[in-house]
Amino acid sequence: xxxxxxxxxxxxxxxxxxxxxxxxxxxxxxxxxxxxxxxxxxxxxxxxxxxxxxxxxxxxxxxxxxxxxxxxxxxxxxxxxxxxxxxxxxxxxxxxxxxxxxxxxxxxxxx
Amino acid sequence: xxxxxxxxxxxxxxxxxxxxxxxxxxxxxxxxxxxxxxxxxxxxxxxxxxxxxxxxxxxxxxxxxxxxxxxxxxxxxxxxxxxxxxxxxxxxxxxxxxxxxxxxxxxxxx
Numbered sequence: 001x002x003x004x005x006x007x008x009x010x011x012x013x014x015x016x017x018x019x020x021x022x023x024x025x026x027x028x029x030x031x032x033x034x035x036x037x038x039x040x041x042x043x044x045x046x047x048x049x050x051x052x053x054x055x056x057x058x059x060x061x062x063x064x065x066x067x068x069x070x071x072x073x074x075x076x077x078x079x080x081x082x083x084x085x086x087x088x089x090x091x092x093x094x095x096x097x098x099x100x101x102x103x104x105x106x107x108x109x110x111x
Numbered sequence: 112x113x114x115x116x117x118x119x120x121x122x123x124x125x126x127x128x129x130x131x132x133x134x135x136x137x138x139x140x141x142x143x144x145x146x147x148x149x150x151x152x153x154x155x156x157x158x159x160x161x162x163x164x165x166x167x168x169x170x171x172x173x174x175x176x177x178x179x180x181x182x183x184x185x186x187x188x189x190x191x192x193x194x195x196x197x198x199x200x201x202x203x204x205x206x207x208x209x210x211x212x213x214x215x216x217x218x219x220x221x
Binding site: 031033035040041042043044045048050056058090092094097098099100101102103104105 | 145211214
């Protein structure tokens with residue numbers, strides 16, 4: 001049972017480049033999330049999707065866009081990467097108000 | 112006031128000690144409460160859910176005080192393997208997303 005799968009696991013970008021982080025879950029969950037984690041800042045919510053077809057901004061949405069492609073997949077796009085977006089990105093999914101399951105994370109460095 | 116606040120620690124304790132972590136949350140309408148554990152460079156994983164009546168799982172006890180908007184985690188008989196960051200998690204005002212505290216770091220030494 002794969003759970004939540006994120007790709008890629010590591011990425012180095014140059015400032016101004018774009019990229020899309022992919023996330024897929026096989027648990028038939030309605031809700032999916034993107035968080036970023038920086039030292040001393042904890043996990044901060046970027047965007048979330050409470051159901052297929054809906055997306056909402058979290059605490060730190062600037063510089064990001066998301067797409068809920070279908071119930072399984074929720075992608076995060078950086079249109080023009082900046083060094084401030086260097087972080088570890090986690091995708092998660094949950095059902096209703098139950099626990100969230102996380103992917104293994106994407107370590108992104110923007111130089 | 113931050114939505115979820117935790118004492119960042121670090122808490123440095125010897126094996127066998129009892130340690131308690133506290134967490135406060137700002138949204139009085141929150142319905143879901145959890146403690147997660149995160150090991151270095153790994154994804155967070157659920158440690159336990161927190162119920163209104165309090166709940167226990169082996170050496171771990173979680174309590175919720177809705178009136179004070181306060182959650183606690185007690186770890187008894189600490190093991191070396193308990194060394195990790197413990198994250199307090201609460202759902203947001205709309206009940207549609209989970210908000211994480213910054214985490215409390217625990218280091219258990221022999």
